[in-house]
Amino acid sequence: MDIFKVLTRGANIKNTSNTSKKTTTQLQKQTDNVLTNADSQNKDLSKDLDFFHNKKIVSKVESSKREQKKEHENSFSNGKNTVESDNVQGQEDTTEVPPTILSKEDAVKLRKTYKGNVTGSDSTLPIGSFEDLISRFQFNGKLLDNLITNGFTEPTPIQCEAIPATLLNKDILACAPTGSGKTLAFLIPLLQQVIDASRTTTHNEKADKGQKNVTNGLKALIISPTKDLANQIYEECIKLSSRIVLNHNSDNVEQQRHLQVSILSKSLASKLKQSGSSNNKNRKPIDILITTPLRLIDMIKEENALDLSEVKHLIFDEADKLFDKTFLEQTDHILAHCTSSFLQKSMFSATIPSNVEEIASTVMSSDMCRIIIGHKEAANSNIEQKIIYCGNEEGKLIAIRQLVQEGEFKPPVIIFLESITRAKALYHELLYDKLNVDVIHAERTQLQRNKIIENFKNGSLWCLICTDVLARGVDFKGVNLVINYDVPNTAQSYVHRIGRTGRNGRQGKSITLYTKQDALAIKPIVNVMKQSGCAVSEWMEKMDKLTKREKQLIKSHKNKQNQDIKRKQISTVPRVIKKKKRQRVDMIEASKKRKTMD
Numbered sequence: 163m164d165i166f167k168v169l170t171r172g173a174n175i176k177n178t179s180n181t182s183k184k185t186t187t188q189l190q191k192q193t194d195n196v197l198t199n200a201d202s203q204n205k206d207l208s209k210d211l212d213f214f215h216n217k218k219i220v221s222k223v224e225s226s227k228r229e230q231k232k233e234h235e236n237s238f239s240n241g242k243n244t245v246e247s248d249n250v251q252g253q254e255d256t257t258e259v260p261p262t263i264l265s266k267e268d269a270v271k272l273r274k275t276y277k278g279n280v281t282g283s284d285s286t287l288p289i290g291s292f293e294d295l296i297s298r299f300q301f302n303g304k305l306l307d308n309l310i311t312n313g314f315t316e317p318t319p320i321q322c323e324a325i326p327a328t329l330l331n332k333d334i335l336a337c338a339p340t341g342s343g344k345t346l347a348f349l350i351p352l353l354q355q356v357i358d359a360s361r362t363t364t365h366n367e368k369a370d371k372g373q374k375n376v377t378n379g380l381k382a383l384i385i386s387p388t389k390d391l392a393n394q395i396y397e398e399c400i401k402l403s404s405r406i407v408l409n410h411n412s413d414n415v416e417q418q419r420h421l422q423v424s425i426l427s428k429s430l431a432s433k434l435k436q437s438g439s440s441n442n443k444n445r446k447p448i449d450i451l452i453t454t455p456l457r458l459i460d461m462i463k464e465e466n467a468l469d470l471s472e473v474k475h476l477i478f479d480e481a482d483k484l485f486d487k488t489f490l491e492q493t494d495h496i497l498a499h500c501t502s503s504f505l506q507k508s509m510f511s512a513t514i515p516s517n518v519e520e521i522a523s524t525v526m527s528s529d530m531c532r533i534i535i536g537h538k539e540a541a542n543s544n545i546e547q548k549i550i551y552c553g554n555e556e557g558k559l560i561a562i563r564q565l566v567q568e569g570e571f572k573p574p575v576i577i578f579l580e581s582i583t584r585a586k587a588l589y590h591e592l593l594y595d596k597l598n599v600d601v602i603h604a605e606r607t608q609l610q611r612n613k614i615i616e617n618f619k620n621g622s623l624w625c626l627i628c629t630d631v632l633a634r635g636v637d638f639k640g641v642n643l644v645i646n647y648d649v650p651n652t653a654q655s656y657v658h659r660i661g662r663t664g665r666n667g668r669q670g671k672s673i674t675l676y677t678k679q680d681a682l683a684i685k686p687i688v689n690v691m692k693q694s695g696c697a698v699s700e701w702m703e704k705m706d707k708l709t710k711r712e713k714q715l716i717k718s719h720k721n722k723q724n725q726d727i728k729r730k731q732i733s734t735v736p737r738v739i740k741k742k743k744r745q746r747v748d749m750i751e752a753s754k755k756r757k758t759m760d
């Protein structure tokens with residue numbers, strides 16, 4: 163077991179963002195100067211913040227070139243002819259995107275660089291840089307300062323599209339790869355909108371926008387399917403809203419207070435219930451509330467605990483999950499309680515299957531903006547995807563040990579399994595191997611989960627075993643490898659699981675282990691690999707075509723549920739030893755019985 167010692171020594175994961183930090187500090191100094199001189203005068207910022215310009219364009223063109231080069235190489239390996247490759251080279255020369263997007267032509271050029279497809283909102287131009295926000299939307303100085311302080315100097319493609327469309331009050335349906343910055347794509351405009359709503363405007367202007375003069379009511383709701391993800395969004399929102407002050411009107415007196423972001427934790431829920439009426443003036447105001455559906459519904463049921471009638475912005479993160487059958491009823495319930503006629507709805511996810519999109523569209527306004535970045539069914543192209551045939555269950559454990567031996571098991575690593583029982587079993591196996599490992603599943607307390615996540619994030623834990631509770635949204639920076647110990651149920655689940663690596667432009671790797679039992683379930687995974695531009699060998703292509711019935715089985719997950727029962731236990735303890743152990747337990751039990759009878 164010596165090889166495992168390497169992995170059990172403790173952590174020393176280096177922060178790889180040194181260079182970006184340097185740039186950020188330099189940028190910070192420049193912005194500080196700008197902000198101290200003209201903090202509240204956003205108009206003046208545009209000239210001084212010119213530093214966003216060139217870097218942005220260079221990086222976009224560069225990344226576009228890199229992508230085209232990759233396609234060019236792929237087309238060679240796929241045996242395509244050289245005419246296409248000539249075309250690719252031709253495209254490289256023409257990709258020049260201006261720093262400020264002023265026309266449809268500019269927008270087309272920019273969208274080409276990131277394969278953006280935007281429909282339903284002809285009038286909305288993307289932003290080419292955060293500077294665009296200053297000139298087009300009177301962007302708040304402190305919010306911009308917070309962005310830069312946290313190292314966000316250039317918008318990602320989904321941010322280029324979603325921020326301006328949201329600020330123009332469109333309903334948004336957005337699908338962009340995992341780890342591509344969707345959280346900020348909805349948080350940045352939301353914060354700006356909350357600030358805008360509190361600006362001193364005339365009564366008539368506010369009435370036009372559906373704003374009341376009293377701004378203490380809840381203005382925005384962000385719904386997330388899991389608590390861990392809700393926590394993460396909350397932390398991100400706190401960072402971005404730091405030091406932002408709102409005007410608010412109390413008893414006809416204009417006052418100022420900080421923008422308030424809250425997460426609907428157990429303790430906040432009980433405080434809200436105790437403080438009675440939501441009109442209670444002594445109650446601490448909340449502007450933005452982040453929550454899971456169930457906890458919110460629990461509050462709605464309690465009379466006067468939470469009033470959603472003033473909510474103007476309703477955001478569904480991991481929208482396809484919230485609109486699938488597990489959550490649909492709860493989502494409907496929440497929608498029914500957000501009664502403002504000015505309600506703006508936004509949906510974000512890395513996967514939006516057509517059937518879910520159909521349902522979701524029914525609650526969106528007719529001029530909704532639909533933003534797709536990249537291919538809707540594909541995984542993030544930064545992830546190298548691999549599948550390994552293991553024959554049977556025992557083969558999977560052997561495969562993990564082989565990965566360790568061959569040095570492919572480079573921490574930090576996440577391993578996904580399909581059930582709590584199996585996650586626990588693998589945890590004990592790898593613990594036996596003395597790996598630096600821990601496990602997260604629904605049976606662990608929130609406190610335990612937070613602690614483990616913290617350890618994994620700070621590098622003191624190297625390998626995290628989990629069920630699908632952590633498959634979506636959770637942002638661990640620098641995960642090297644995701645292993646699917648069990649083949650995921652759906653292509654979407656696969657995309658989200660492996661999306662815990664290869665985030666924010668970094669490279670990542672995923673390995674999916676499969677056995678004879680998974681012959682059906684592996685097919686959709688191979689399709690995702692193909693869509694994502696991963697090399698798919700001939701043998702994968704030639705895997706048996708599925709019959710109609712088999713496809714139905716996969717769709718209804720029936721085969722998967724049964725497999726959980728059918729799958730052999732995870733264990734490498736020999737049967738003889740197990741049998742002996744069982745015999746000993748039986749003997750002890752029998753002896754106890756005899757004693758009590760005597």
Ligand SMILES: Nc1ncnc2c1ncn2[C@@H]1O[C@H](COP(=O)(O)OP(=O)(O)OP(=O)(O)O)[C@@H](O)[C@H]1O
Binds near residue numbers: 313339342512665
């Ligand atoms: N403009 C930006 N500049 C630099 N880093 C960014 C920017 N926007 C987001 N990031 C970083 O990128 C990482 C991934 O972002 P985020 O978690 O929002 O991805 P996502 O698209 O929501 O992924 P998922 O689909 O898995 O939920 C985060 O660490 C975030 O801080």
